Amino acid sequence: MNDYLALVSKQRLADVLRELVRIPSVNPAFSGGQGEAGVADYVKRHLRALGLDVIVLPVEPGRENVIGVLPGAGNGNLLLEAHMDTVQTDGMTVPPFAGEVRNGRLYGRGACDTKASLAAMLIAVEAMKTNGLVPPLGIHLAAVVDEEATYKGVTVLADAVAKGRFVYEGAIVGEPTQLHVIMAHKGCVRFHIDVFGVACHSSHPSGGINAIEQACEVVAFLQRHAADVYPRLAHPIVGSPTHSVTMIEGGVAPNTVPDLCRITIDRRTVPGEEAIAVWQSMKRLLEGLQDADGPLKLAVHEPFLIDHSMEVQPESALVRHMRSAVGRYAPHGRIMGAPYGSDASKLVRAGVPSLVFGPGNLAQAHTRDEWVDLDEATTAAAIIMELAMQFRPSGS
Ligand SMILES: [Zn+2]
Structure with a gap:
């Protein structure tokens, strides 16, 4: 059996990662966002220099997904997916776009989330190609846009899968997991609740209805609801659903009883819960709190964001192969669940069993001194190579 760790060069990986970090790719949804075009060009050049075919999937003007194709011995493909935006x-x-290396760590925006995963995938494919290794399935390495904002990149890719343009037997979605394997994660539904009152002079509050105080009743009700109901909905791997009141807005002046208070709910769903059904049931519950003579009046708005939960069956061929690849090179790595979302849920809904995996700790993602450990990134490349060389959907 090949030692894939011996076939991946840590220096080469560090060089590619440094170049990726040096190309700014802040999501345009954030301040100063340049977009992903520079990284997309780099990935295209890298893949073409290896002699791979490159497919470009336009997402919106100036933003495209780049897919490199390493042919396999048989039919079917394994997808390696990582986002290019930060x-x-x-x-x-730390200098965000310098890619400085200190004590075995490479620093910069995106180093951990998720350019180290992208670099590990590029190096894995490069090592297979340059060593003449032909994987059983074709490998599609997809560098996609817009994970950090609205998932437009993976959505376009998942649509192409749903329409049959691409067929994937499985996918690895690169995100910082410390080489653990995420086989289930939560989803999310976010919506506003408007609570209405009647304004009046605050010297005579009984002349009105205080929308902020009514909203406090709603918040307290939701806390009781969470304590009663969420434990019963617990998923064996990701745990219970949660919700948070993440924003509250109300009042117009210090001496006026407010007639409107808006609260924002972030409800985390577990596999098996459908986001829209969760919202509908919360809407029914909340509307049921109103009674014709009572002071509470509210409106539950349609969700402004839905992100689905996902899970892959623990006995599936993809999990089995990934467990063995991780076990060989990173024995600390576990198969587990996560409370956060990723591109994987969009691929799972398109029918592709997808696992989240990559070097780096989520605790370093989005931070002031973002970094990734270069040994860990190199190990990730070896694990990806091993999976690519071993994975057969039948598990044979
Ligand atoms: Zn990420």
């Missing part, structure tokens, strides 16, 4: 650089205490 969050903003405000407040960073």
